[in-house]
Structures are given as C-alpha cells and as structure tokens.
Amino acid sequence: MKTAIHPEYHPVVFRDAATGTEFLTRSTATSENTVDWSDGNVYPLIVVDVTSDSHPFWTGAQRVMDTEGRVERFNRRYGRK
Structure with a gap:
C-alpha cells in the first residue's frame, strides 16, 4: 500500500437526526462539531438523516408490495395468451 495517499x-460519533441515537465508529469523515463520549474523550460528531435505528427496513415499518394483485390486474387487462 502506498504511504501518505x-x-x-x-x-467518529454518528447521531441519527430522527431518533437521536448515537454510535461510535471509525470513519474518514470529519466534522467541526464535537461530542463528549461516555469514555471521557471528545470525538467529532456527524449528524445523519437515516441509520439502522430509523430506517423503515430495519424498524419493520417497511411497506409490503402487493405483487400478486399487480400480476392479476395485468392478466385481466391484457389477458393470458
């Protein structure tokens, strides 16, 4: 691996804007905002719109597509050949 590139x-601490949940991870992203973490250190804070804590797929609020109804409607409209 090349050095210095x-x-x-x-x-970095990421905060979910919708739920306020914070988690500490590592990233190349930077921010001028900081937060005091529970371990006593100060880390850069990045506020994001969606995380697994608020995303519909992970929270179970995901819409279920009615694929059977769509196929039946297509067959009624264009008929089976």
Whole structure:
C-alpha cells in the first residue's frame, strides 16, 4: 500500500437526526462539531438523516408490495395468451 495517499481514519460519533441515537465508529469523515463520549474523550460528531435505528427496513415499518394483485390486474387487462 502506498504511504501518505490515504485519508486519516479516526473515531467518529454518528447521531441519527430522527431518533437521536448515537454510535461510535471509525470513519474518514470529519466534522467541526464535537461530542463528549461516555469514555471521557471528545470525538467529532456527524449528524445523519437515516441509520439502522430509523430506517423503515430495519424498524419493520417497511411497506409490503402487493405483487400478486399487480400480476392479476395485468392478466385481466391484457389477458393470458
């Protein structure tokens, strides 16, 4: 791997804008906003719109597509050949 071409990889706190849930991970993203974490350190804070805590797929609020009804409607409209 070449040296001095990769961005700095450091701990960052991400906050879900919808739920307020925060989690500490590592990222190359930076921010001027900071947050005091429970371990006593100060980390950059990045606020994101959607995380697994608020995304409909992960929360179970996902819409279910009625694929059978769509196929039946297509067959009624255009007929089976």
